[in-house]
Amino acid sequence: MVVSGEQSQSLSVDDKRYIWHPFTQMKDWLENEQIIIESGHGVYLKDIHGREYIDGVSSLWVTVHGHGRPEINEAIIQQVKKISHSTMLGLSNVPAIELARKLAGITPAGINKVFYSDSGSTAVEIALKIAFQYWQQSSRPEKTKFITFRNAYHGDTIGSVSVGGIDLFHAVYRPLLFPTLQTGSAYCYRCSLDLDPDSCRLACLNQLEEMLDEHHAEVAALIVEPLVQAAAGMLLSPPGYLRRIRDLCARYDVLMIADEVAVGFGRTGKMFACEHEGVSPDIMTVAKGITGGYLPLAATITTDEVFEAFLGEPDESRTFFHGHTYTGNPVACAAAIASIDIFEKDRTLETMQPKIEQLTRALDRLRELPSVGDIRQRGFMVGIELVASRESKEPYPAAKRMGHQVILEARKMGMIIRPLGDVVVLMPPLVTTAEELDRIVEITYGAIERVTGR
Template identity: 45%
Template structure:
């Protein structure tokens, strides 16, 4: 029995309909270097999606490898209740230094969904301990994605993730989300004043007494198809949360650490959430780790009362894992000492200019949109009327298969083809990615 046969016999892959694997066998990766992956047959693939958005500085990055090896020889893990470890302390200091004021405290988790669970629980308990007993509900945007555990799913509004479990998850208010490609106001995300925010204002005005938190993916709704929206939306949300004493939860799990062209997406609006969740790129794509950043005010509300049990009694066995924290510390060092974000501006612009030019005349490309190193091609039946392609046609999946044959790991979402490459790609890599994707689209639509 070969490796593919053993994979199919034993493994249940995530985010997959396993029947598809009968048509397209799993690609078994043997090694990776830089922006490229190599399978057991010697085929080479450009990792256009940073292996689910996590790999920032390339596979087998020498600096991160050395940091983990060094830590491995001193401490791998230790219980994080009343004990700590050197890299966890170092990482916490670095995170407080780079996240927006007034985020001052770091709570460690081990994946994005658990970070969202923690954020929701902190928001709820914070208001309860402040005496806001009516504030028990959350608000999330339509088409939002915040993770797949039950609490996180409650804040999600992507049907195929959530609908199966609707009877066992908590009720959450859903607000109409920005849709800049099909803007009902006929405006542009680059110049508008987020007129669509009126839907959030109307909802909060009506239900603010029972709302404890609003959770949002700043600037880009990922699972919605890299739905990029105006930075003015965040400014208005910050003001609204202040007005009604509502916790602003910024879910930067996917968009943090330079992905949008700034260290954090919130930086585009010069605002700070009350709670920020971080994961994915935090370890450079090496090890599972997530954190929840909170303000001193929120932290103090949980401090020092055993009689009333005001502490936050939530834990993970691998909280503050020393190996993951060592990888994260070195990831932060690379950002700082190599001035990554400023160096990447030229790459961002090159990717945007080339993509805009290559895809502009294709009738099935409704829009190419980009923010930092997040680019998205919205495929439609006809760009003149923006008619969506029916989901069941699975055009994105077909292009994914074509991409593999052409040496590209794309992994579309529905009919959205997106680019989220590692930061270490060069112009030749970007040329290969963009022109190779054009070839796949051309083959699919036969033009």
């Protein structure tokens, strides 16, 4: 359906009159024409004027099997006919149980206990509170601190911002945040130790090891984005990095929280990023792709050992006093079950392997463009870092907003993407075909070329 000229005009006016958009400078928004999406199918979005765009970032990293998948739509409809919501406080519901069973089956060995919530940020808040309380109830009350990584992003609530490390987003809230022990992150293109990733032997983790050596007695947990620091600009961990973090956490008796909110559900080419290095964390957070991108849902999943520290008599106060109103919403859980079933039915992870390789080959052509400093890819997650000088890696002045210019050009060519500073991000849905992937890279090439020249 395409809306009439009059309707579209009033939608544009009312958007600007009534809505405050996330992560958006609203002055800029109000001064410019904006796209209003009306529908979607497969990897395409359609706006109210009937123009189609490739959804090149999976509607902010959530869409897995494409928009309008009949199986997920049907699962939602069938569940709504039974019941749309009932509480998990004092009751349970059928889809929440079935989904928890499935999640325990597909997540790394050892993590089985599913605590539901509704966004990546809440999943992280819950992980932090569980880790903290775990030690309070395990005769180690002095273990209260968290180790975090520079450039980390774990969400926008105060707890998840406290464990974040992106100054642009987080600095203003510093007075509100709890302090953490922050260690450096792996940003191999701009290595702070000036080492080569092929020969560095993960020297950037030495700082973490020293930190653990000195502080482990007071550290409750470490929180890490496995394999890809996504919001920082798709910064890839070198091979062995995650494994060594796991080993260090075990050696120093610190809980490992793996935040799989961005990388989970196939984005990196395996169901969960931890699998690439055979890692089982103590606590894992998932959200975004869990419902295939249809409804808000998140889960914090723990080991039995963590869970058991919360068992006791009601008057012992070992209860985990946390819960959101829509925790375990049955419609969202039904969508998630349908999405996980599609992974199996379509052999999604298997069929994406040759497409990952093809994407690598297609992206290689971008190196012809002198403004392309670095291309980072893990599975279907891609970051293309634009630089003013490839030789010196000098960034463009921030005021030029090169990443933003590139995504505006891409829109004119029929693709919606979003930058992270001057990193152009591509994260297509896992069902994107080989031809569509080629088209995505072709548009990206054209948009960068038009904005930065050759």
